[in-house]
Amino acid sequence: AGVGGDVWDVIVVGAGAAGLAQVRRLREDGMKVHGIEVAAGVGGTWYWNRYPGARCDVPSMDYSFQFDRELEEEWTWKERYAPQAEIFAYLNHVADRFDLRQEFSFGERVDSASFNEDANLWTTNTTVIETNEKKTYESRFLVLATGCLSKINEPQLEGQKDFKGNIYYTGRWPEEADIAGKRVGVIGTGSTAIQAIPMIAKEVSHLTVFQRTANYVIPARNRELTVDEVQSTKNSYPQRRAQQNNLPFALDINQNMKVFNDFTEEEYREEVAQRWEAGGFAFLGSCLDYIVNPEPQRITEEYVKERIADIVKDPRKREILTPKLPLVCKRMPLDTNYWETYNSDHVDLVSIADTPILRMTPNGIELEDGRQFNLDCLIFATGFDAMTGAVTSIDISGREGKKLAQEWKENGPTNYLGLCVSGYPNLFTITGPGSPSVASNMMFSIEQHTDYVADIVKMMKAKNLLSIEPELESQQKWTDMVTQIANATGFAQEGCKSWYLGSNIPGKKRQFMLYLGFDTYVKQCNDIAAGGYVGFKLA
Template identity: 45%
Template sequence: MTADVIVIGAGFAGLYAVRRAVSTGLSVLGIEAAPDVGGTWYWNRYPGARCDVESVDYSYSFDEALQQSWTWSERFAAQPEILAYLRHVADRFDLRRHYRFGVDVIGAEFDQEAGGWRVRTRDISQGGESSHAAQFFVCATGCLSAVNRPDIPGADDFAGDVYFTAAWPREDPDLRGKRVGLIGTGSSGIQAVPIIAGQAERLVVFQRSANYSIPMPNRPWSAEEQRRIREEYPERRRMSAYASAGTPHGTYHKKALEADPDERIEALWRRWREGGVLFAKTFPDQNSDPAANDVAREFAEERIREIVHDPVVAADLIPVDHPIGTKRICTDAGYYATFNRDNVRLVNLRREPIDAIVPEGVRTGAATYPCDVLVFATGFDALTGALTRIDPSGPRGARLRDIWADGPVTFLGLMVPGLPNLFTISGPGSPSVLANMVLHAEVQVDWVIELMLTARRLGVHEVEPRRDAADAWTEHVAKAAEQTLFPKASSSWYLGANIEGKKRIFMPYAGGFGTYRRHCEAVADQNYAGLVLTTR
């Protein structure tokens, strides 16, 4: 089959890419490894999985009728509701007919003679391989989709059941009466711990690096709130369109140290009660000025000490290796209080690292912890992993792994030099995980589709960024990060620190979503300056 566009992925970005392309008259083939739509929200079904952006913002804005017809039940939607929403979108716009599900992409090569991509796939259940051709190749593979399976000695020897939060079974395993060991305390681990603790006979949490987490005061939307949300949606979207994080929430009107102490505490309490990642944006200088960051950090640490009864455990739960917010702030429903339970134990792996996994459990330098079940909340090879595993190759033999050997190089976080007609959505060099991912996907996909249509109108067969333009954008991304405290979190997955051997480079664009959007618009307005458009 030859299509105009091949889209990998059926999450928020992939579905919108298919919808947008089809609506302009382009023929599209969608490819998805899962048996249905959902992307990240299909696979991430672990206990407690929930979005940390308010549901009314973490939704499509491109269709007013869709926006007005869907009712979110909660302030912060849980995985089942987000998945139901994406299935509803797929039904509403008849998107499944453009997809092949249960198909894994195993490689891709640019065929210069044909002027397009040949994408190789494997049927996951049947095992057969196929090849598909298209002029354009859109990788909506997700920032958080390539599961990180850490190489721990003895992992294959464990006699019990093993689960990954990033690839949780479709049917929840029964953990009642089980001794569970959970490795990893990032977002998924922090969300899962309170629920697993309430089911298991005993839970041991193995923590390598503590993370800051802010309570998520979730609640159902009232009927009046739902009415008001629908009424105010246009203004809410207008405020989000060029906002720093793609949501309508701003920061306090003064810098942290410009406010008097009482003002600062009041502002911090307000954000603590609002909950979630917004706490990282209480003050406008919180992520750039160490003194401002200390104000927020000390407040959060006081709250942890208030919640956790044992001062030693509280001290272990307080991060010592990064300013608050420079690793993504987690959100939770009772995480810290869970460590007051008699059936929960925290093991600080910096004091007693894991020696090996043994048949009966986990052995550290100090003890062996018996486990019937191991849960790996070890996250993803973020931002680049899903792309480098495909490792597409360009017309001059350049492979993505080689191009990115010293860190990802992109133009606007959308294109890669040496790989014409290939587009990356929500990947490195774009705000991606630092912004509202749904609005972010719409902006990027719209830019990509408009470029495709321009190429068709002009008779252009190949579009590719110049290497110097990509280098300049990549340098701009690095400088934007240097203006913040983000690089100080040396163990962050923003830098790839969770993946052995991965180059340590801050990958997202930290200059703000609105600034990024203006950069994209400027390039288009300047007739796609920085790109080489080739006709035959």
């Protein structure tokens, strides 16, 4: 309960970009809202991920809120792709500017939440981290703004407890981490590692990278923004935002409007080369049918492999770094000097696909072939239990005591609009599975979601309605449709392994979790609302 056993209109879990946006909008609507955050401050994924080289892969001027014109004017981004510290500062600025901190309890973990069918209320149970004090909140609605990349994946190696050195996880990078002049190992070569490895290599005496899967990497071409660029973008924000809201990724990737067959192969290679030089996700905009047509995918794969051959001098390292999977299987990491780093003599590369890790020893790592690597420090860059992990780590009970974590484990993350789940009335997930989420500019998805949820809450109060949840049938149709859209692209093809599919977490059901196409998604959401919330049960 709140003060004196109050019932809140809405409890929001999380104080990252989504939690801040949701609380601000609900408060503006006059709702009694309270936020709960496990960290000591705001920032979400940008609070935790302080590893060397952490930055966003969406251009900074577009990775920002659009709900306030003055906010857009007063904040000035410095680089084409913002580093963690700058995004963290921005989210803190937003919290201060709109006086949002007072609406949150920080340093408090949400343990469980259960729906009381008689009272139509959610009871949320928390633990205050420092004192272990238990608290309870009652609310009509519960919003999980818990993030897509929040729950870190923590593999346990045999013998890990015996290791005498330090172990760090990139997703929980400690302030006091000290790697200067040390012998360091990194496990993982996904997006995080690709950002971190070049930075780590500069500091350490020796670096060994343990790679399971070679990935395609596209240059970010990050640089400082000029004063003129920043001002002209600020001036054009209203038009720019309107345009991006109508794009499949909610991001301008300079889409070429020709289909692949309109090019000769030579012309297409030239287009790919230009986009490689330009950097960033524009690489995916080389032709209109790129994600559904294997031919342009094949040519871009060849092109990237040629670049690896040009850059990486050592034939053994080059062979290990050359990807074997299709390019569209995974989110393409953006890099600065990733492959170049392997030309340094003090950087070694080990394929654990060929010779897996046997165990950790007190002094480092031993492989199955008996090779030993002595380390002072081991860094796990092993990603996240993405999309679902932060939700399922809360013990959520719906109608008749149904358990959400159990249901999603057995059936995959079924949902409607990526916003809500049948059997869990008045519960909303922000940018959850079944929505465009991380396959879009997250800031756009977050604002669209938080506005949509706020509209529902407002409508419910105005009509004196007590509960809203999706019908089982509409939920099943939605989940099937998300899969069908993905199957038409290369993302979910056989042989693909990615966190989009849940493949990085042992025992997680294989299901493509993202709705591909932000623009069509928004249109569907708007049509559903305009039709009186089609597919929902209102009571």
